[in-house]
Amino acid sequence: MLFxxxxxxxxxxxxxxxxxxxxxxxxxxSKDDFKVLGYARKQQTVDIALDNCIIDQGSxxxxxxxxxxxxxxxxxxxxxxxxxxxxxxxxxKDQVILxxxxxxxxxxxxxxxxxxxxxxxxxxxxxxxxxxxxxxxxAANSELYDCHQVILTPDIYTxxxxxxxxxxxxxxxxxxxxxxxxxxxxxxxxxTSHLPHLLAFSLVNTLNHRSENREIFHYAAGGFRxxxxxxxxxxxxxxxIFKCNKDALxxxxxxxxxxxxxxxxxxxxxxxxxxxxxxxxxKTAREYFTEVLQARSNx
Amino acid sequence: MLFxxxxxxxxxxxxxxxxxxxxxxxxxxSKDDFKVLGYARKQQTVDIALDNCIIDQGSxxxxxxxxxxxxxxxxxxxxxxxxxxxxxxxxxKDQVILxxxxxxxxxxxxxxxxxxxxxxxxxxxxxxxxxxxxxxxxAANSELYDCHQVILTPDIYTxxxxxxxxxxxxxxxxxxxxxxxxxxxxxxxxxTSHLPHLLAFSLVNTLNHRSENREIFHYAAGGFRxxxxxxxxxxxxxxxIFKCNKDALxxxxxxxxxxxxxxxxxxxxxxxxxxxxxxxxxKTAREYFTEVLQARSNx
Numbered sequence: 001m002l003f004x005x006x007x008x009x010x011x012x013x014x015x016x017x018x019x020x021x022x023x024x025x026x027x028x029x030s031k032d033d034f035k036v037l038g039y040a041r042k043q044q045t046v047d048i049a050l051d052n053c054i055i056d057q058g059s060x061x062x063x064x065x066x067x068x069x070x071x072x073x074x075x076x077x078x079x080x081x082x083x084x085x086x087x088x089x090x091x092x093k094d095q096v097i098l099x100x101x102x103x104x105x106x107x108x109x110x111x112x113x114x115x116x117x118x119x120x121x122x123x124x125x126x127x128x129x130x131x132x133x134x135x136x137x138x139a140a141n142s143e144l145y146d147c148h149q150v151i152l153t154p155d156i157y158t159x160x161x162x163x164x165x166x167x168x169x170x171x172x173x174x175x176x177x178x179x180x181x182x183x184x185x186x187x188x189x190x191x192t193s194h195l196p197h198l199l200a201f202s203l204v205n206t207l208n209h210r211s212e213n214r215e216i217f218h219y220a221a222g223g224f225r226x227x228x229x230x231x232x233x234x235x236x237x238x239x240x241i242f243k244c245n246k247d248a249l250x251x252x253x254x255x256x257x258x259x260x261x262x263x264x265x266x267x268x269x270x271x272x273x274x275x276x277x278x279x280x281x282x283k284t285a286r287e288y289f290t291e292v293l294q295a296r297s298n299x
Numbered sequence: 300m301l302f303x304x305x306x307x308x309x310x311x312x313x314x315x316x317x318x319x320x321x322x323x324x325x326x327x328x329s330k331d332d333f334k335v336l337g338y339a340r341k342q343q344t345v346d347i348a349l350d351n352c353i354i355d356q357g358s359x360x361x362x363x364x365x366x367x368x369x370x371x372x373x374x375x376x377x378x379x380x381x382x383x384x385x386x387x388x389x390x391x392k393d394q395v396i397l398x399x400x401x402x403x404x405x406x407x408x409x410x411x412x413x414x415x416x417x418x419x420x421x422x423x424x425x426x427x428x429x430x431x432x433x434x435x436x437x438a439a440n441s442e443l444y445d446c447h448q449v450i451l452t453p454d455i456y457t458x459x460x461x462x463x464x465x466x467x468x469x470x471x472x473x474x475x476x477x478x479x480x481x482x483x484x485x486x487x488x489x490x491t492s493h494l495p496h497l498l499a500f501s502l503v504n505t506l507n508h509r510s511e512n513r514e515i516f517h518y519a520a521g522g523f524r525x526x527x528x529x530x531x532x533x534x535x536x537x538x539x540i541f542k543c544n545k546d547a548l549x550x551x552x553x554x555x556x557x558x559x560x561x562x563x564x565x566x567x568x569x570x571x572x573x574x575x576x577x578x579x580x581x582k583t584a585r586e587y588f589t590e591v592l593q594a595r596s597n598x
Contacts, residue, residue: 129518149518188518191506196526198562199498204581206551206558207490217588219428219448219487227495228585235578242566242574252505253563257556259505263497264552267541275541279534282503286527289516 001172002165006034009069011062011084013040013049014234015132016101017075018140021054023173026142031056039065040137048137066091071165074100078240082111089115097162098123099169103189103237105153105182107244121159124166127151127185128175129193135234146174153182190248194241195256198249200230201238300471301464305333308368310361310383312339312348313533314431315400316374317439320353322472325441330355338364339436347436365390370464373399377539381410388414396461397422398468402488402536404452404481406543420458423465426450426484427474428492434533445473452481489547493540494555497548499529500537 008024010017021036028034038055039062040046046058059065066072066088076084081102098120102108108125112118130148132139150170154163167177180188204227207216242249266274307323309316320335327333337354338361339345345357358364365371365387375383380401397419401407407424411417429447431438449469453462466476479487503526506515541548565573 151518188515191509192515192518196502198566199502199559201578201581202559202562203495203498203555204584205577206555208580208584209558210490210551210554216487216491217584217591219450219491228588233582235575235582238578239571239574243569243571246566246569250563250567252509255509256502256505257559257563259508260498260501260556263501264549264556267497267545268549270542270545272538272542275538276534278504279500279537281507282500283532283534285503285507285516289527292516 001033002161002168003034003071003172005032006070007037007068008034008071008073008169009037009039009065010055010073010075011039011065011088012075012080013038013045013054013058013137014075015135015137015139015141015144016128016130017073018049018052018054018137019130019142019144020073020075020101020173021049022052022140022142023145024169025053025056027172027174037065037069045137049140052137052140054137054140062087063091067093069093069096071097071169072099073169074098074102077237078102078104078107078244080240081108082114085111085115096122097159097165099126099152099166101126101128102244103127103193103241104244105185109182119155119157121157122162124158124163125153125182126166126170127153127189128170129189130175131233133233135237143174145170148175150175150177151180151185152177153180153185155182186245187248187252190245191252194245194249195252197230197233197238198242198253199256200227203227300332301460301467302333302370302471304331305369306336306367307333307370307372307468308336308338308364309354310338310364310371310373310387311375311379312337312344312353312357312436313374314434314436314438314440314443315427315429316372317348317351317353317436318429318441318443319372319374319400319472320348321351321439321441322444323468324352324355326471326473336364336368344436348439351436351439353436353439361386362390366392368392368395370396370468371398372468373397373401376535377401377403377406377543379539380407381413384410384414395421396458396464398425398451398465400425400427401543402426402492402540403543404484408481418454418456420456421461423457423461424452424481425465425469426452426488427469428488429474430532432532434536442473444469447474449474449476450479450484451476452479452484454481485544486547486551489544490551493544493548494551496529496532496537497541497552498555499526502526 010021024036036055038049038058043060046060049055049058074081074084100108105125109119128145128150130144170177263278309320323335335354337348337357342359345359348354348357373380373383399407404424408418427444427449429443469476562577
């Protein structure tokens with residue numbers, strides 16, 4: 001095991017960080033295998049994490065944790081990555097390995113360059129495609145990453161040992177690891193995650209403003225429930241994602257509104273052929289997607 | 300029991316009709332309580348329904364079924380309601396009671412007036428707010444309506460016995476029954492069901508057209524999965540709904556696109572305050588909705 005005997009520090013004990021800590025501790029055979037350290041701004045969060053087997057040792061004093069860390073996983077909102085890097089920079093060990101779980105990899109590169117002047121070769125940007133409706137340390141789920149994809153976005157300078165170590169951590173908690181370049185990652189995620197969330201937030205707001213207002217919620221059908229589920233996600237996290245992935249997001253949002261206009265016009269003009277072709281194409285795409293999911297779960 | 304000894308005919312053995320039949324048969328104490336008849340265009344569908352305890356007796360010959368029916372539940376796509384009414388009209392018993400499960404009540408009234416010259420007082424329009432990803436007789440689920448809402452839209456002329464009978468059928472299969480006027484129903488459903496489905500269809504199509512195309516599906520995150528789940532719904536059914544509820548749907552779609560433009564502009568201009576207020580309002584609305592769902596399941 002590439003992280004045998006190492007101290008793994010999780011910076012930020014929200015859903016993502018706390019779930020990683022809990023998964024690592026639950027899956028190891030012995031306490032001697034490796035140690036999970038945790039940092040959170042509030043001591044209360046650290047205490048909860050200690051009580052719930054999320055970390056072995058923790059503190060709200062970042063310096064004391066960073067000094068001991070062999071591997072650091074940043075699990076903070078996108079726009080806090082720069083300040084977190086700045087805060088740990090003076091205390092990094094010589095052989096340290098860094099990674100993160102941010103949803104926009106371009107921002108991680110930018111923050112890194114700002115803090116270090118370049119992208120350190122021991123920093124392996126990462127993004128586990130996993131999440132849940134609830135947030136915070138209490139939402140920790142040791143199975144959160146099991147059978148989920150983790151995308152790593154190394155570049156040609158990334159240290160191979162660092163890359164393999166981060167990969168082995170994610171595999172250890174049950175994830176499938178793939179590599180992708182930064183720009184491609186940010187475009188794909190804009191389409192598959194950021195845009196759907198944006199639409200869900202916007203729809204729930206639109207309905208919340210209407211005159212029928214809250215009565216609407218009493219008659220909410222399946223489709224709307226799924227939307228509100230998505231819209232329950234954490235506010236700061238999504239603000240940061242929308243801001244950091246602005247260009248890719250606006251581009252796919254523009255494609256979406258153009259397509260939506262076509263469908264709207266078709267409904268408005270009773271153009272049965274266009275409506276049916278949109279609906280059946282979407283159904284076919286979904287069927288393909290179901291196959292992908294099944295193939296993945298059979299792996 | 301208001302439908303004791305009656306013959307209940309289900310016209311159309313898709314997901315909705317087949318699930319109703321199966322629920323009725325599963326919940327009755329004895330075969331003598333009432334009988335479930337079924338009509339489908341294809342004899343093969345009728346045979347499957349007979350094999351799966353969805354109906355007691357069935358035929359692809361509508362006349363033979365309609366003649367025996369005391370209560371008829373139309374479970375056909377919206378735009379087939381008119382032709383179904385036309386087809387059963389010559390064979391209706393004197394004391395027959397009619398209902399349907401269509402998602403747009405205005406269209407049911409229109410079809411009725413076309414066929415009968417008015418809305419017969421024994422016709423109680425209904426709409427169970429329930430559905431599933433799969434469609435067809437094989438998707439029958441005897442628990443589909445359990446704890447779900449059914450909205451009935453009677454008018455002042457509706458016969459009280461007819462109304463009470465239809466209400467008791469839905470309660471018998473576990474549903475909560477509420478009454479609403481037609482226009483209000485169609486507006487509320489445009490917002491809570493029809494618009495979310497329209498957005499899901501449109502989004503899945505947009506993504507399916509992009510250059511990354513199918514690769515996108517391999518990295519689909521939670522948000523997108525929920526959308527594709529919605530988009531798997533039955534094509535003809537949704538075409539009919541969009542067409543029949545066009546005005547209410549376009550109205551709420553216009554509110555939505557106006558709100559979406561505001562959010563888009565906020566992202567484009569880095570207007571943090573607006574973005575955060577949209578996100579936190581959506582989260583609050585969702586929390587309220589969760590309470591509504593919990594209150595309902597505790598009933």
